[in-house]
Amino acid sequence: MINNPIAVLSSNNTTIYILILIVILELKFKLNLTDKYNKFILNTILIILGSSFIIFHEHIIIGDIFVDLRGVGIGLALLFGGPFIGAITTLSELLLHIGIGGITSIAGSIGLIFDYFLALLVIKIFVNNSNRINFLHVALIGAAVGIGESTSILFSQSPNAGLILFKDNGLNLFLIQFNAMCLFGWLLKIQDDRTRGQKNGSDRTEQLFSAMRTGLSALSTAIHDLSTTGHEQRVADLAVKVGKAMGLDSNRLEELKIAAILHDVGQIQIPREIISAPQKLTPEEFDLVKLHVDAGHKILKDFQLPSSIAEIILQHHEHIDGSGYPNGLKGDELLLESKILHVCDALEAMTSHRQFRRAYSIDQAFNELNRFKETRYHSQSVEICERLFRNEGYAFPSYNQQSTL
Numbered sequence: 001m002i003n004n005p006i007a008v009l010s011s012n013n014t015t016i017y018i019l020i021l022i023v024i025l026e027l028k029f030k031l032n033l034t035d036k037y038n039k040f041i042l043n044t045i046l047i048i049l050g051s052s053f054i055i056f057h058e059h060i061i062i063g064d065i066f067v068d069l070r071g072v073g074i075g076l077a078l079l080f081g082g083p084f085i086g087a088i089t090t091l092s093e094l095l096l097h098i099g100i101g102g103i104t105s106i107a108g109s110i111g112l113i114f115d116y117f118l119a120l121l122v123i124k125i126f127v128n129n130s131n132r133i134n135f136l137h138v139a140l141i142g143a144a145v146g147i148g149e150s151t152s153i154l155f156s157q158s159p160n161a162g163l164i165l166f167k168d169n170g171l172n173l174f175l176i177q178f179n180a181m182c183l184f185g186w187l188l189k190i191q192d193d194r195t196r197g198q199k200n201g202s203d204r205t206e207q208l209f210s211a212m213r214t215g216l217s218a219l220s221t222a223i224h225d226l227s228t229t230g231h232e233q234r235v236a237d238l239a240v241k242v243g244k245a246m247g248l249d250s251n252r253l254e255e256l257k258i259a260a261i262l263h264d265v266g267q268i269q270i271p272r273e274i275i276s277a278p279q280k281l282t283p284e285e286f287d288l289v290k291l292h293v294d295a296g297h298k299i300l301k302d303f304q305l306p307s308s309i310a311e312i313i314l315q316h317h318e319h320i321d322g323s324g325y326p327n328g329l330k331g332d333e334l335l336l337e338s339k340i341l342h343v344c345d346a347l348e349a350m351t352s353h354r355q356f357r358r359a360y361s362i363d364q365a366f367n368e369l370n371r372f373k374e375t376r377y378h379s380q381s382v383e384i385c386e387r388l389f390r391n392e393g394y395a396f397p398s399y400n401q402q403s404t405l
Helices: 003-009 012-031 035-055 070-081 083-101 106-127 135-155 159-222 231-245 250-262 265-269 283-301 307-315 336-350 362-371 379-390
Strands: none
Touching: 035 070, 035 083, 070 083, 070 106, 070 135, 070 159, 083 106, 106 135, 135 159, 231 250, 231 336, 231 379, 250 307, 250 336, 265 283, 283 307, 307 336, 336 362, 336 379, 362 379
């Protein structure tokens, strides 16, 4: 009789389940989905897995007893999905069981109910007080659904016949559910540990990244005089909206936002009396100011930031026709993010008051941008900015407003 559990676990159906589960879980991990979608996909897998277990069952003896992995489906759903997903899986299995075996298949229905409540009891006692799932939890759930399935044999026929069936097949049913639960549960536990490790690593990286970004932003803001306070935040807000309109993904939007916040950090190496000069700069003074992009690039490339951020900052005063600085890059030689930043930086600067001139109106600013479109400024960025301001009611936020991705 001990060969029966081995036969079920080595059957074609079980092998296919294992292979499919491994492939799906690996794809889910590689996609690096958000918590919401990770949970949704896992719950869907659990419900489908539980339902399919009851459809493709195996005979272990000649007679009326069918063996499948229904208890395993319920145990996995409860352990990795929670009581609600466990209940849905149990109900799904119950309906399928009645559909396959008819309303008279009482023993199987009782077994499903036993599986759910015994596994739920184990979770309440052992799992809920633990920080994470471990192999002992998987084994205990396996034992619970094994007991539920083997006990259900007692209700399959008359009491005496049920006892005989239990004596002959109870251990087999227990071992099949227990072994399969350990196998499938271990696969899911490994994937759960990987996902948790990935998330914890991402969270720690983001915390460090956020602290570094905040410090650099404060440094960049500190070098400006009061007339330009909030310039970086306003430029970042507009740049992110333009980037969204162009379809940039979340990673590129975040890098664009950081580059916009830090784009003038190199000005810390420019004499303050030049940065806050109350009159228009002389050509010699302007040549000194031009050095801030290269200085910012050198400052940021030594930080553990994506390399594109320093490159965006280095290019944000380049022109489409190659007449900009510091390297005279043009056209496709420029990063899209640097083109966006150049336009947003220019627009915010033109519409802000400076000690040596009044702020431009929106009409004056867009006249200037359109006049130099495709020579200095990126056409699509100018057009999106104009649409945002003229058609969608956009306005630069005040200094204390935060831009969002």
